[in-house]
Amino acid sequence: xxxxxxxxxxxxxxxxxxxxxxxxxxxxxxxxxxxxxxxxxxxxxxxxxxxxxxxxxxxxxxxxxxxxxxxxxxxxxxxxxxxxxxxxxxxxxxxxxxxxxxxxxxxxxxxxxxxxxxxxxxxxxxxxxxxxxxxxxxxxxxxxxxxxxxxxxxxxxxxxxxxxxxxxxxxxxxxxxxxxxxxxxxxxxxxxxxxxxxxxxxxxxxxxxxxxxxxxxxxxxxxxxxxxxxxxxxxxxxxxxxxxxxxxxxxxxxxxxxxxxxxxxxxxxxxxxxxxxxxxxxxxxxxxxxxxxxxxxxxxxxxxxxxxxxxxxxxxxxxxxxxxxxxxxxxxxxxxxxxxxxxxxxxxxxxxxxxxxxxxxxxxxxxxxxxxxxxx
Amino acid sequence: xxxxxxxxxxxxxxxxxxxxxxxxxxxxxxxxxxxxxxxxxxxxxxxxxxxxxxxxxxxxxxxxxxxxxxxxxxxxxxxxxxxxxxxxxxxxxxxxxxxxxxxxxxxxxxxxxxxxxxxxxxxxxxxxxxxxxxxxxxxxxxxxxxxxxxxxxxxxxxxxxxxxxxxxxxxxxxxxxxxxxxxxxxxxxxxxxxxxxxxxxxxxxxxxxxxxxxxxxxxxxxxxxxxxxxxxxxxxxxxxxxxxxxxxxxxxxxxxxxxxxxxxxxxxxxxxxxxxxxxxxxxxxxxxxxxxxxxxxxxxxxxxxxxxxxxxxxxxxxxxx
Numbered sequence: 001x002x003x004x005x006x007x008x009x010x011x012x013x014x015x016x017x018x019x020x021x022x023x024x025x026x027x028x029x030x031x032x033x034x035x036x037x038x039x040x041x042x043x044x045x046x047x048x049x050x051x052x053x054x055x056x057x058x059x060x061x062x063x064x065x066x067x068x069x070x071x072x073x074x075x076x077x078x079x080x081x082x083x084x085x086x087x088x089x090x091x092x093x094x095x096x097x098x099x100x101x102x103x104x105x106x107x108x109x110x111x112x113x114x115x116x117x118x119x120x121x122x123x124x125x126x127x128x129x130x131x132x133x134x135x136x137x138x139x140x141x142x143x144x145x146x147x148x149x150x151x152x153x154x155x156x157x158x159x160x161x162x163x164x165x166x167x168x169x170x171x172x173x174x175x176x177x178x179x180x181x182x183x184x185x186x187x188x189x190x191x192x193x194x195x196x197x198x199x200x201x202x203x204x205x206x207x208x209x210x211x212x213x214x215x216x217x218x219x220x221x222x223x224x225x226x227x228x229x230x231x232x233x234x235x236x237x238x239x240x241x242x243x244x245x246x247x248x249x250x251x252x253x254x255x256x257x258x259x260x261x262x263x264x265x266x267x268x269x270x271x272x273x274x275x276x277x278x279x280x281x282x283x284x285x286x287x288x289x290x291x292x293x294x295x296x297x298x299x300x301x302x303x304x305x306x307x308x309x310x311x312x313x314x315x316x317x318x319x320x321x322x323x324x325x326x327x328x329x330x331x332x333x334x335x336x337x338x339x340x341x342x343x344x345x346x347x348x349x350x351x352x353x354x355x356x357x358x359x360x361x362x363x364x365x366x367x368x369x370x371x372x373x374x375x376x
Numbered sequence: 377x378x379x380x381x382x383x384x385x386x387x388x389x390x391x392x393x394x395x396x397x398x399x400x401x402x403x404x405x406x407x408x409x410x411x412x413x414x415x416x417x418x419x420x421x422x423x424x425x426x427x428x429x430x431x432x433x434x435x436x437x438x439x440x441x442x443x444x445x446x447x448x449x450x451x452x453x454x455x456x457x458x459x460x461x462x463x464x465x466x467x468x469x470x471x472x473x474x475x476x477x478x479x480x481x482x483x484x485x486x487x488x489x490x491x492x493x494x495x496x497x498x499x500x501x502x503x504x505x506x507x508x509x510x511x512x513x514x515x516x517x518x519x520x521x522x523x524x525x526x527x528x529x530x531x532x533x534x535x536x537x538x539x540x541x542x543x544x545x546x547x548x549x550x551x552x553x554x555x556x557x558x559x560x561x562x563x564x565x566x567x568x569x570x571x572x573x574x575x576x577x578x579x580x581x582x583x584x585x586x587x588x589x590x591x592x593x594x595x596x597x598x599x600x601x602x603x604x605x606x607x608x609x610x611x612x613x614x615x616x617x618x619x620x621x622x623x624x625x626x627x628x629x630x631x632x633x634x635x636x637x638x639x640x641x642x643x644x645x646x647x648x649x650x651x652x653x654x655x656x657x658x659x660x661x662x663x664x665x666x667x668x669x670x671x672x673x674x675x676x677x678x679x680x681x682x683x684x685x686x687x688x689x690x691x692x693x694x695x696x697x
């Protein structure tokens with residue numbers, strides 16, 4: 001029997017198919033999403049509420065991340081920051097997951113995961129320097145195992161497996177946590193990594209931030225799959241689907257996965273369902289591919305206001321202490337900005353630094369050429 | 377030569393507990409060419425292990441292991457199967473030291489059998505060394521003798537930076553010699569004179585060294601003194617040894633079995649043209665494969681892969697110019 005072309009699934013979805021897919025997507029969200037705090041700040045799972053200190057810590061980290069994102073936009077417009085991919089609206093997805101790690105664990109962030117890196121402890125000044133394309137931002141701190149933001153898509157996933165496996169071979173209880181987007185989950189590296197992690201039993205936590213968009217391509221055009229967490233089953237791993245705008249939920253689920261990995265329970269895939277309310281980068285114009293009506297409902301699910309509403313209601317926070325916290329966050333940022341402003345520009349020959357431990361004869365020669373060119 | 381490689385891996389595993397060997401079929405089976413034979417039995421499944429079949433996964437995982445302080449030694453079953461891993465190699469392996477300002481470095485070795493002359497199936501005989509040599513931040517090593525294979529591999533494993541170690545399939549079982557039994561290394565970046573002569577310099581490496589040496593013997597019988605130089609490592613390249621020879625002979629033949637356009641032979645030729653053109657008495661001649669995929673047709677495979685006859689003809693050509 002030969003396959004005729006009309007017996008094959010269509011590459012693009014028909015309008016009807018797209019509508020059905022979207023309906024299934026919405027239904028999947030309603031049905032399968034793990035949640036602790038509803039969008040209005042009401043507690044859905046009181047039995048799983050972390051203590052007030054943890055709630056406040058997560059809120060503080062989300063505020064730090066949001067402040068970076070908001071100030072980043074202003075600095076970009078002022079020409080004081082390079083192109084950077086905003087993540088505002090995704091703070092719960094990044095902060096909750098990264099906050100489940102300790103400084104001995106590995107963090108593999110994508111370019112959109114500034115919030116996660118800040119949460120693990122990447123200094124704000126270094127992060128600003130990175131997005132200013134300064135070598136000072138590329139020199140990752142010695143006391144953390146956070147990797148520089150990954151620009152290629154999905155390559156960090158197999159590397160996280162390797163780091164996790166190395167920790168296991170060295171007999172530590174440290175884990176590796178890596179991020180990917182819904183677009184990145186189409187890459188071969190994503191699938192190879194999940195398969196490797198399962199087959200080799202690596203203590204790895206995979207975060208799949210389903211934020212709805214791979215630049216201009218919506219998830220429903222990215223894949224026919226609706227519930228991306230179910231992909232884990234194909235590799236023999238547990239998969240969890242969590243409300244990516246509920247920081248208590250992302251933290252709870254990730255902390256559990258981290259604990260399981262530490263105890264030899266193996267890898268987990270966590271899909272955080274969220275939304276990229278902002279453009280792909282500060283240089284992108286999303287009005288070319290989506291409407292404001294489409295994005296607006298997600299602004300109402302804002303992760304920061306959700307937790308804030310809860311904290312105010314329960315008295316963990318009041319307007320006064322919230323204002324004080326915001327002032328503290330802003331002061332921390334401005335001090336870091338001042339520090340970043342003191343980093344000198346690189347010198348031309350730095351282009352040739354850090355290629356090998358010892359430069360090859362060819363590199364030595366090219367350095368002489370470069371210096372002669374620059375002086376000419 | 378394959379026994380020398382096995383011996384080097386054995387010694388590296390014994391010396392350094394961070395060394396880990398992995399790839400497809402390297403465990404119980406000992407590798408399709410038996411390069412890792414017996415190592416899993418000796419060092420255990422944690423240090424010598426089989427991976428799922430996925431080259432990007434193998435290299436990517438190795439990168440993570442290297443980041444975390446191990447010394448990964450990966451085997452890619454054939455160099456022609458490296459291509460799925462090129463994203464990991466070009467995007468990360470070569471630039472991790474650079475993109476972290478040396479906060480992280482990758483002391484990784486990737487071994488891969490390469491080259492033709494043994495009637496392998498389609499895609500098993502590629503020579504992709506120029507792709508790697510063109511990738512900043514990785515070293516490329518291609519031995520041509522058992523002692524070199526052993527000594528260079530020990531150097532590659534000890535090196536703090538990523539090294540591609542290509543092993544000519546043709547030489548695995550066709551060349552034999554006594555090798556040292558203790559920790560004797562051959563430094564990266566030092567070429568080797570295979571023969572000495574005053575008339576023509578033949579620059580080559582890996583599987584082509586044996587071919588060039590036979591051509592040099594034939595030329596010698598005709599009274600032409602040929603200096604065969606085995607580069608041993610493409611990155612770093614020992615330019616000094618090549619130029620010294622060219623200044624003496626004034627005639628150059630470069631031999632590889634890779635396709636012609638953009639090959640490493642072109643890099644060697646360009647370096648000589650830039651640095652020693654005033655010594656040249658004839659145009660540089662390249663003897664290479666063709667700009668076509670390596671042929672899977674056993675009956676005519678040897679048309680593609682340079683033979684001693686083709687090299688000897690090139691030697692006569694530069695002599696007659």
